[in-house]
Amino acid sequence: MRTLLVTGGAGFIGGNFVHLKMQQGADRIINLDKLTYAGNPDTLAEFRDDPRHVFIEGDIGNQALVGHLLSEYQVDAVVNFAAESHVDRSIDGPAAFIETNVLGTFSLLDSAKAYWSALDASRREAFRFLHVSTDEVYGSLGPSGKFTETTAYAPNSPYSASKAASDHLVRAWYHTYGLP
Numbered sequence: 001m002r003t004l005l006v007t008g009g010a011g012f013i014g015g016n017f018v019h020l021k022m023q024q025g026a027d028r029i030i031n032l033d034k035l036t037y038a039g040n041p042d043t044l045a046e047f048r049d050d051p052r053h054v055f056i057e058g059d060i061g062n063q064a065l066v067g068h069l070l071s072e073y074q075v076d077a078v079v080n081f082a083a084e085s086h087v088d089r090s091i092d093g094p095a096a097f098i099e100t101n102v103l104g105t106f107s108l109l110d111s112a113k114a115y116w117s118a119l120d121a122s123r124r125e126a127f128r129f130l131h132v133s134t135d136e137v138y139g140s141l142g143p144s145g146k147f148t149e150t151t152a153y154a155p156n157s158p159y160s161a162s163k164a165a166s167d168h169l170v171r172a173w174y175h176t177y178g179l180p
């Protein structure tokens with residue numbers, strides 16, 4: 001059995017991802033979402049009685065909870081959609097963006113690394129931590145132009161700065177610790 005820990009799976013993109021994976025026949029999805037103003041559990045209503053989908057209301061920054069979920073369900077991959085995601089809100093109140101996008105991602109990485117380090121060699125190699133970024137980390141485009149994955153980071157808002165920070169943390173956990 002392959003188990004995904006999807007974070008932010010009651011949000012816009014995470015919710016669509018959960019629907020897609022369920023349609024594709026996922027073995028099991030553990031869906032961890034804090035249900036902020038942006039989370040809508042009704043989008044997951046059709047999975048309420050489906051044992052392949054386990055919804056947990058909680059914070060990616062709760063290491064005790066995340067550690068428990070990783071080992072209890074023997075997770076094979078983490079897909080991190082959880083974020084504060086609206087630029088305008090980040091201008092009015094950046095603290096929540098730092099809390100979830102920066103500290104929350106750090107905490108999730110730390111939990112994943114602790115769990116992953118204790119796996120046997122073949123499961124350790126197969127494990128994945130997939131972090132969802134945003135084009136906004138590359139700055140702003142005019143009426144034309146494009147970004148590529150090698151464009152230099154140039155975040156312009158508190159939102160994009162917090163997402164850029166989280167990207168750098170994920171990159172560093174790969175290069176420093178080998179977290180796949």
Ligand SMILES: NC(=O)c1ccc[n+]([C@@H]2O[C@H](COP(=O)([O-])OP(=O)(O)OC[C@H]3O[C@@H](n4cnc5c(N)ncnc54)[C@H](O)[C@@H]3O)[C@@H](O)[C@H]2O)c1
Nearest residue numbers: 008010011012013033034035036038039059060082083134
């Ligand atoms: N929507 C876009 O246009 C877009 C574009 C590019 C990248 N992204 C990125 O994709 C990801 C998903 O975006 P979205 O549009 O679905 O966002 P969204 O705001 O619709 O959903 C975010 C979800 O995360 C949950 N959440 C927030 N803080 C949490 C925490 N601390 N712990 C657990 N859950 C928490 C919310 O309850 C919500 O369900 C984000 O990382 C975002 O930066 C979004």
